[in-house]
Amino acid sequence: MYIEFFVNVTSKAWALPILSSLHAGIPGRQATLLTATGASRTSFAQSMEHLIELGLLERNPGHGHPLRPEFRLTEFGKESAAIAHKINSVSQGEDQDLLRRAWTLPVLASLHTPGHFNDIRRSLLTITDRALSQSLKSMESRNWVHRSVNVDARPPRPIYSAINTGGRICQITAPEISFMQR
Template structure:
């Protein structure tokens, strides 16, 4: 999956869960999706609208009521939904999924499959700020999904980050699609 699409996709908290549910066979109507996701109505609506805007979902023409539309995956959305389902299957625990819902968690895991310096991670993600990257790396370290090692082979020691445990599984789930 393209890293820019991944960053855009994960910018809304429930996008991965919605795609995963659709890939898993949950009907494309709002009520079943909201019930299965556990999201609030407003957060769900924002994520659903975002998925439509980025071209991964569309209204199913000829199905549903105007006030209760039915949605389906686009061609582009089918591939993204398969990745989302693999990611959600790795973290079925609600506490772990709360980390996945954070904006930068999944994109950081995607670029730390191999050990990388802070600057390389930042370059790989493009628009992330130093503060957001630092905070997200801290959360991922606490979750034991990223390990921080200090490379002392150079004159100036520097940290190197790489995905471990479930973080590595998530990273691999994303890289399988490339």
């Protein structure tokens, strides 16, 4: 399922910026990627190992020093990096911290159509109520998600929909459903 892919990729904070930077043409060496992303060395190393485990990156054989390896995107990684670059280019600098949070992108990917809290939770099997609630609140405070209450329902229930930057990210992830379901 494509949402599981977003959950896996975004479980490490710097994975999306690394993929986006590689797609933008930044060389696949540690120093240049560290500068481009602004990540700490430890977080960067964890994110790189994670991307290698997911099969999105690989060491570039024959290039780089053993202590300073060079990385390149795999074929699946190239397609994923293009999506990451589109998503990263939508948000502004101050919103990048929200985009690096683990559940932001998966929650937005599940909001292609407005939904209730439980509908979102069902589409994200491993999320806790608390994590979903905090994610929705943080996106609502940045105007990425709009919360409206359906007063006709008994009891009244809030409906969440992606707006502004969140809506644009939803539009980017929507056509990728078929790509992710391979």
